[in-house]
Amino acid sequence: xxxxxxxxxxxxxxxxxxxxxxxxxxxxxxxxxxxxxxxxxxxxxxxxxxxxxxxxxxxxxxxxxxxxxxxxxxxxxxxxxxxxxxxxxxxxxxxxxxxxxxxxxxxxxxxxxxx
Amino acid sequence: xxxxxxxxxxxxxxxxxxxxxxxxxxxxxxxxxxxxxxxxxxxxxxxxxxxxxxxxxxxxxxxxxxxxxxxxxxxxxxxxxxxxxxxxxxxxxxxxxxxxxxxxxxxxx
Numbered sequence: 001x002x003x004x005x006x007x008x009x010x011x012x013x014x015x016x017x018x019x020x021x022x023x024x025x026x027x028x029x030x031x032x033x034x035x036x037x038x039x040x041x042x043x044x045x046x047x048x049x050x051x052x053x054x055x056x057x058x059x060x061x062x063x064x065x066x067x068x069x070x071x072x073x074x075x076x077x078x079x080x081x082x083x084x085x086x087x088x089x090x091x092x093x094x095x096x097x098x099x100x101x102x103x104x105x106x107x108x109x110x111x112x113x114x115x
Numbered sequence: 116x117x118x119x120x121x122x123x124x125x126x127x128x129x130x131x132x133x134x135x136x137x138x139x140x141x142x143x144x145x146x147x148x149x150x151x152x153x154x155x156x157x158x159x160x161x162x163x164x165x166x167x168x169x170x171x172x173x174x175x176x177x178x179x180x181x182x183x184x185x186x187x188x189x190x191x192x193x194x195x196x197x198x199x200x201x202x203x204x205x206x207x208x209x210x211x212x213x214x215x216x217x218x219x220x221x222x223x224x
Contacts, residue, residue: 042119042215043202103160
């Protein structure tokens with residue numbers, strides 16, 4: 001039990017639609033990262049939020065956007081969905097006092113399927 | 116560029132020992148993580164190394180050589196429940212994780 005909750009667990013969308021995925025992290029964890037994991041691959045870093053500001057971004061187009069709220073919960077929004085967006089989306093939080101050695105605590109992920 | 120390499124798949128026998136290797140190239144280096152991921156589940160933390168040497172934690176140990184850009188995860192007394200993917204992730208100078216594709220470990224009775 002990591003204390004990181006993601007919703008929904010599964011989602012089916014069609015090409016061109018928009019989707020919002022949600023993540024609630026452990027109390028006090030003010031840093032959250034989002035990852036995309038395609039089947040048989042490792043997680044790919046999308047972006048990271050710290051105190052409601054994006055402070056790092058991977059190689060993903062602008063149609064992937066996010067928000068972090070004052071209670072440190074966060075959202076991942078994807079516009080104009082494409083077939084290749086089908087993947088497991090993972091949210092991970094980090095303790096605010098942690099240094100680089102603090103492990104990221106993952107939620108169970110949202111499985112997104114694009115038809 | 117940044118890159119993490121690990122074998123795609125390995126097979127081992129219950130009760131045996133297996134070593135999963137990982138080589139890394141990152142922009143700066145702030146340590147290396149190993150995670151375990153069962154099919155359909157989120158990754159779970161196994162170990163973190165930032166200094167050279169071996170870190171032992173029960174049946175699992177992790178080794179790091181910074182000069183060689185190399186790490187391995189050693190699993191002893193293998194159990195069927197150890198069948199999973201094992202992900203190696205390097206921490207770069209911005210404290211971002213660079214992930215390998217994972218090694219699928221198959222345990223046979």
